[in-house]
């Protein structure tokens with residue numbers, strides 16, 4: 411396991427608890443009255459990491475406006491820098507950190523080690539990029555990352571002519587021996603366990619000598635909207651992806667254009683905040699909701715009404731209002747497995763049973779999410795049964811207790827949702843939310859306590875703030891307030907990398 415800057419006790423503003431470091435347990439705030447809050451969220455992890463990769467492979471410098479600054483995106487930035495790409499912070503208008511200026515390397519460099527942390531986007535998107543570099547590149551990550559499926563990345567790159575040494579494993583760690591170019595051509599892969607195998611190949615394919623003709627053959631293809639997001643990101647940079655049939659993609663060799671692009675707020679991270687309105691009653695608004703998007707989080711606007719929520723939209727502001735009770739649902743969530751933890755938490759508080767299926771592959775996310783959700787809800791007195799590809803949730807009266815997070819940011823979100831309605835829920839290691847939303851605990855606390863939105867519509871920020879994070883939003887907001895846990899420096903301060911310090 412790599413020990414990165416995130417796992418050292420003295421630098422952990424984004425990261426998880428270090429080995430040997432006590433887990434920062436967090437008393438989930440209980441909502442004693444209906445909510446009335448507006449929340450602004452940082453940028454999308456999936457969009458930020460795609461645009462970082464495409465900018466690194468482009469033919470001129472790009473600018474990312476309002477990118478996500480979190481553990482997953484910082485791992486991507488550091489990995490690309492180690493391949494010779496220049497990524498410089500520059501002040502922007504985003505509320506959560508600087509923009510990035512990305513200048514591609516004249517030639518991608520090898521002879522480095524890439525820390526994937528627990529980021530699927532880093533471990534699946536960067537090996538094809540590493541194959542374009544010259545020299546050996548070691549991929550490794552957190553202990554949990556070593557359990558995530560990588561066989562398809564390894565076998566697909568080998569089929570494209572890339573030399574990889576995985577010592578017989580089908581997981582991290584492995585070494586990609588980049589030769590400076592990739593032949594490319596036609597290959598068939600099984601992407602049943604993650605759409606990221608497809609996205610990773612598509613992102614780099616225009617730089618392969620013969621492009622790519624990729625066919626998926628397998629029992630299912632999860633998270634299709636994420637593949638559509640990849641195709642749209644490529645199209646915006648002049649790379650056409652032909653899809654002759656479902657599960658088949660073709661890319662001709664071509665330049666990847668530079669872009670000046672604004673990153674949308676992370677709509678999957680909107681899930682717990684919008685779920686809160688159902689669970690606590692009242693209403694929660696998210697500002698900056700895009701008019702059209704490839705993010706699967708947009709589906710929340712159709713999914714939450716199934717539980718009984720009312721959804722309204724005024725310009726770029728989406729509001730979810732909870733009713734007097736929550737209905738159970740029957741749902742195939744194949745396209746949006748990422749939303750499952752928040753939806754399952756709502757279902758555990760409903761007044762009738764729910765069945766959520768099509769999500770067998772989320773056993774391979776940050777943790778086995780089906781097992782983790784069933785275990786944690788049942789520990790609080792619930793009745794959740796694991797199915798092969800989903801969960802059956804029978805609501806029961808719940809009680810307080812410790813909610814384990816398994817280094818999974820969305821497990822922490824699920825615990826926080828349940829804690830709104832149940833006394834004395836303690837979420838273990840809330841810092842794990844830093845994977846995609848370092849501000850989670852602080853935003854959550856302020857949503858519950860009714861922090862007044864400022865002129866920019868965000869909670870507790872000074873009006874007109876640009877790079878600065880408002881007081882109380884830096885760090886992880888542990889133990890319901892700032893000051894405990896990992897607070898570093900002054901609000902708004904950034905280091906040379908543009909990281910909050």
Ligand SMILES: O=C(O)C1=C[C@@H](OP(=O)(O)O)[C@@H](O)[C@H](O)C1
Pocket residue numbers: 455456457530531603604605606609632633636747748771
């Ligand atoms: O490409 C992406 O950005 C993602 C794809 C999905 O992965 P899976 O297909 O493994 O579910 C999603 O769950 C993950 O959070 C992000």
Ligand SMILES: C=C(OP(=O)(O)O)C(=O)O
Pocket residue numbers: 528529530531748775776820846
């Ligand atoms: C599955 C997820 O992450 P990753 O990108 O690491 O796969 C997620 O964020 O829910």
